[in-house]
Amino acid sequence: MKCKPTINTEPSERNPLVNKALANFKVGVDNVIFSVDTQLNRLLVLLLKRKEEPFANYWSLPGTLVRQGESLQDAAYRILAEKIRVNNLYLEQLYTFGGPRRDPREAPESFGVRYLSVSYFALVRYEEAELIARPVSNISWYQVKEVPKLAFEHNQILEYGYQRLKNKLEYSPIAFDVLPEEFTLNDVYQLYCTVLGENFADYSNFRARLLKLGFLLDTGVKVCRGAGRPASLYRFDAKAFQDKLI
Amino acid sequence: MKCKPTINTEPSERNPLVNKALANFKVGVDNVIFSVDTQLNRLLVLLLKRKEEPFANYWSLPGTLVRQGESLQDAAYRILAEKIRVNNLYLEQLYTFGGPRRDPREAPESFGVRYLSVSYFALVRYEEAELIARPVSNISWYQVKEVPKLAFEHNQILEYGYQRLKNKLEYSPIAFDVLPEEFTLNDVYQLYCTVLGENFADYSNFRARLLKLGFLLDTGVKVCRGAGRPASLYRFDAKAFQDKLI
DNA sequence: ACAAAAGTGTTTTTTATACACCCATGC
DNA sequence: GCATGGGTGTATAAAAAACACTTTTGT
16 A cells, blocks of 8 residues: 655766666557447457467457557557447547566667557447458457456456446446447346346346436337347437536 | 547558558656645645746646656656655556647657656655755645646646546545554544545544444544544554455 | 533435336247 | 246335534643
8 A cells, every 4th residue: 555665866866877868669559348248148358369479379459559640549449440340339548558678579679669558448339340350360259257368468458457347337327338229228237247247236226226317218119029028228318417417 | 428430441551651650759757746735724736847848937747758667657756756755655647648749849840759648646645745846936736726727738637636536535545645654533534625625524424434444443542632632543454454355 | 611622323314235026028 | 827028116224414412621
């Protein structure tokens, strides 16, 4: 808990030349792209098999290096768009990893060139996400529970993203960015169960809580899913949600 | 809410040369350093008056550029240590700002050199924090409510850090990183009030909630503060806190 | 004695949790 | 008619909020 750095040696005044040399960076963006397969109750991450060194043949998070004139978020969208075709998604910045020597490419001989990774977290609609990559064998959804040892520190980034996903789901309406326009309450419940685990809440309590929030509109339209009573279709009311915030 | 990026034009295959040029970065670290003056009930941020262009004579967050061999966090500790002397503090990464053209130094003529800002958020013990800067007039604590227009996008970073401070205070024990080893429950209350606002909770309810958490030890020692009944001194039990987490 | 600060307790309201049960459909 | 999933309600427990009251000090 307590952070007690060694403080105030003012090194810059002792050894100005060595200490003042600035690092030159290339900045990478790595995406933790989640989706939820509600049919099979699986929480998935998108992984890519690396072709080049370092970490050739390891699976990794989709990443890219930031280009001239490109914002970090633009870069995040770019890799996403290069790997999958989706229209409905939520995306936000996660964390920046950048200790020296985290990337093996930062060999001592490439003195002064550092790699920094700004990670982004995304949630996309599984049903519409179409994987686009030349060798299909090099791109794949992996169940979060079954992810192997990844390249770089990507396991750590993934864990961080997974934690964020669980928090976001509880405190903000990102689920509705990824559900179809119209959905049943059970669709929402399945999604939450898959991400948060089966025993996060009882269906009827979940339902009551969700409706009490007041931003779900019952369209009145009923839909049949096999046997059982038909379910109502709801839609997310973004305006009502905004009003709640004030 | 919905993010609908324009997707999949695969620009890299159309115009490979222009698009594939990677940006070269210098990475800056900017600190939002908070402290709480519980005597005067003021929440403070540390600001520095800039001497050089761009934004000469503007107040700004303490920042620095990352040096060779230095981690981001090391850089964050370095600027902190260059500006104030403290032993008790909490520090964590905030957010990374890095759209192109955020820094006026990124003039079109300095083609290819970009500045990226990784911001850190810190909370330090006000009473022991000693400001160290050559011209004293160039460094100062500012009340968060009275901060002027800052250099770069620092107002935005500050706002982001303020939000984080409020969240952290409610959900984690960072207050005890900044309180003395032994403190009264009223000391804790004052700190929370100053950050969260007077009406975040009634003293007796706050007190009950805090004690029920079970990681504050009553030392039995009483201390008198002017008139009124003497207060018990408590200390934070880090082990008990850890145990609660499991 | 009285104001000031610390500390305790009680009541009410709200929210969470655990279930029991009714409803509408397909087979 | 009964299994299946959808939907409602109730009873209990826990947490949050409001507030009244006692205790111990300085003056």
